[in-house]
Amino acid sequence: MDAIQKSLLEQVAELHDVPEGAYNIRANGKSAARNTTATIDIVSKTDKDGIDIIIKPGTKNQSVHIPVVLSESGLHDMVYNDFFIGEDSDVTIVAGCGIHNCGEQNSEHSGIHTFYVGKNARVRYVERHYGEGDGLGENIMNPTTVVEMEEGSYMEMETTQIKGVDSTVRTTNAKLGPKATLIIKEKVMTHGKQLAKSDFTVELDGEDCHTNVISRSVARDQSKQVFLARINGNNRCYGHSECDAIIMDQGVVAAIPEVTANCVDASLVHEAAIGKIAGEQLTKLMTLGLTEQEAEEQIVNGFLK
Amino acid sequence: MLELQHISYDVQQDGDNKGILRDINLTIDERFVAITGPNGGGKSTLAKVIAGIYTPSAGRILLDGEDITELNITQRAQRGVSFAFQQPVRFKGLTVKDLITLASGKNIGVPEACNYLSEVGLCAKDYIDREVDGSLSGGELKRIEIAMIMARGTKLSVFDEPEAGIDLWSFSNLIQVFEHLHERIHGNILIISHQERILNIADRIIVLADGQVQAQGTRDEILPGLLGETGGVCAALSNKVK
Numbered sequence: 120m121d122a123i124q125k126s127l128l129e130q131v132a133e134l135h136d137v138p139e140g141a142y143n144i145r146a147n148g149k150s151a152a153r154n155t156t157a158t159i160d161i162v163s164k165t166d167k168d169g170i171d172i173i174i175k176p177g178t179k180n181q182s183v184h185i186p187v188v189l190s191e192s193g194l195h196d197m198v199y200n201d202f203f204i205g206e207d208s209d210v211t212i213v214a215g216c217g218i219h220n221c222g223e224q225n226s227e228h229s230g231i232h233t234f235y236v237g238k239n240a241r242v243r244y245v246e247r248h249y250g251e252g253d254g255l256g257e258n259i260m261n262p263t264t265v266v267e268m269e270e271g272s273y274m275e276m277e278t279t280q281i282k283g284v285d286s287t288v289r290t291t292n293a294k295l296g297p298k299a300t301l302i303i304k305e306k307v308m309t310h311g312k313q314l315a316k317s318d319f320t321v322e323l324d325g326e327d328c329h330t331n332v333i334s335r336s337v338a339r340d341q342s343k344q345v346f347l348a349r350i351n352g353n354n355r356c357y358g359h360s361e362c363d364a365i366i367m368d369q370g371v372v373a374a375i376p377e378v379t380a381n382c383v384d385a386s387l388v389h390e391a392a393i394g395k396i397a398g399e400q401l402t403k404l405m406t407l408g409l410t411e412q413e414a415e416e417q418i419v420n421g422f423l424k
Numbered sequence: 425m426l427e428l429q430h431i432s433y434d435v436q437q438d439g440d441n442k443g444i445l446r447d448i449n450l451t452i453d454e455r456f457v458a459i460t461g462p463n464g465g466g467k468s469t470l471a472k473v474i475a476g477i478y479t480p481s482a483g484r485i486l487l488d489g490e491d492i493t494e495l496n497i498t499q500r501a502q503r504g505v506s507f508a509f510q511q512p513v514r515f516k517g518l519t520v521k522d523l524i525t526l527a528s529g530k531n532i533g534v535p536e537a538c539n540y541l542s543e544v545g546l547c548a549k550d551y552i553d554r555e556v557d558g559s560l561s562g563g564e565l566k567r568i569e570i571a572m573i574m575a576r577g578t579k580l581s582v583f584d585e586p587e588a589g590i591d592l593w594s595f596s597n598l599i600q601v602f603e604h605l606h607e608r609i610h611g612n613i614l615i616i617s618h619q620e621r622i623l624n625i626a627d628r629i630i631v632l633a634d635g636q637v638q639a640q641g642t643r644d645e646i647l648p649g650l651l652g653e654t655g656g657v658c659a660a661l662s663n664k665v666k
Contacts, residue, residue: 335516335517363516397513399509399513400513402477402497402513404526405496405497405498405501406475406477406497406501406505406507407501407523407526407527407529407572407576408498408502408529408576409498410498411498417518417522418518420517421515421516421518421519421522422517423517424517
């Protein structure tokens with residue numbers, strides 16, 4: 120890998136070198152490095168681009184890194200990654216995509232990640248998106264995540280997009296079995312003329328299952344964001360979605376809730392708060408000696424932390 | 425030393441000028457100075473004028489002889505003015521440690537941040553990583569607000585009703601906080617308060633009502649008049665009612 124690719128890797132996976140444990144690094148549409156362990160196998164798909172990540176039942180405290188980096192302008196990369204998380208396992212999966220586009224053509228990465236989370240398994244899934252490059256070409260990412268959760272399983276999904284992605288549509292579809300829990304934490308910051316749309320659909324099918332979809336976002340300049348949280352309570356369950364957004368300059372944020380209780384024992388809540396930084400917050404930090412600009416940076420950084 | 429010379433602050437109300445502060449002349453050079461008086465008398469406005477949040481309509485403000493009237497909030501804070509809000513501000517995402525670090529102006533370690541929290545009666549390990557958001561009670565926020573002023577350690581500290589929301593059991597602790605702050609910094613502490621126990625420790629008490637200084641003097645001169653026949657209710661307010 121060259122210096123640009125290594126720098127992208129640091130941004131999306133906080134990796135300075137090849138990680139420990141299982142990993143698969145994809146650079147410019149091809150597999151660049153791979154490592155498997157005794158309990159985590161990574162197999163290339165034969166019918167299409169992508170990999171199967173197979174985590175054996177009972178695998179505890181292990182991690183899998185599957186970053187993607189694109190440094191060639193005009194590349195349109197599409198992958199299908201399937202994760203089979205064995206029963207009673209407890210793993211962390213770090214995915215992410217970094218694009219460096221100095222050319223005039225658009226660079227695009229679209230990944231479809233499907234998770235099959237086994238009974239009583241616990242997964243922490245971290246996904247970071249980052250773009251850079253001063254070319255005219257746009258950096259485009261359209262990730263899709265599909266989650267199927269079996270009884271008693273737990274998944275925490277953290278997605279972060281802070282910089283440099285011109286256009287993104289994130290689609291997440293999840294189905295929860297009995298006593299399953301899905302926590303989604305999304306952090307987005309857009310600037311310039313960027314567009315970011317998040318479309319979450321969670322089917323609360325199993326008895327006593329639970330989801331919490333939390334979005335914190337900042338829209339600066341002329342950027343636009345749409346947050347759509349669709350939660351269907353199909354059994355005795357609890358669902359909560361929350362969109363908290365700061366708008367700056369001419370930024371626009373739309374939060375669209377769609378909560379449907381198809382069962383009398385379903386309990387669903389949606390909260391949304393959108394607004395500019397409160398004047399009193401700026402004033403308070405300025406009384407501590409910060410300039411208005413420093414105060415604004417601290418508030419935004421804290422908000423997205 | 426803080427000097428207020430002919431400070432006035434007007435607002436527009438129904439097309440007329442309303443004087444919230446009217447020709448205030450004060451010098452704050454003692455250890456503890458308390459400002460008291462009825463609600464709406466102009467106390468909080470005066471504190472905000474000192475901190476630079478409000479710009480006075482007329483008059484000059486001098487800090488250690490330097491004219492700071494034209495300086496903004498940040499510049500005044502950097503010159504050594506601290507201000508504890510009556511109603512502390514909540515921040516989503518910023519933790520207690522973040523705010524204390526920002527207040528101290530340097531990258532302090534956890535033990536130092538914990539010292540400030542312990543001083544205001546908060547068990548440091550329970551609070552240091554908490555977000556300063558809606559999950560904290562009003563009393564907890566007030567204590568964190570005071571801890572920030574401790575961490576700043578500037579030559580002038582202004583507290584706007586620091587006792588509000590703090591339970592009675594912690595009151596003597598609050599007084600100790602002011603005493604420790606003075607021992608450490610040797611600066612001037614200006615406290616807006618209605619509480620007798622805080623007025624009791626003041627070297628000078630200023631009574632502000634209708635935007636004007638109605639009376640000022642040592643606690644022995646002012647306190648009996650304030651408490652006298654009114655059973656603890658401010659005399660200026662009592663006169664107003666009469």
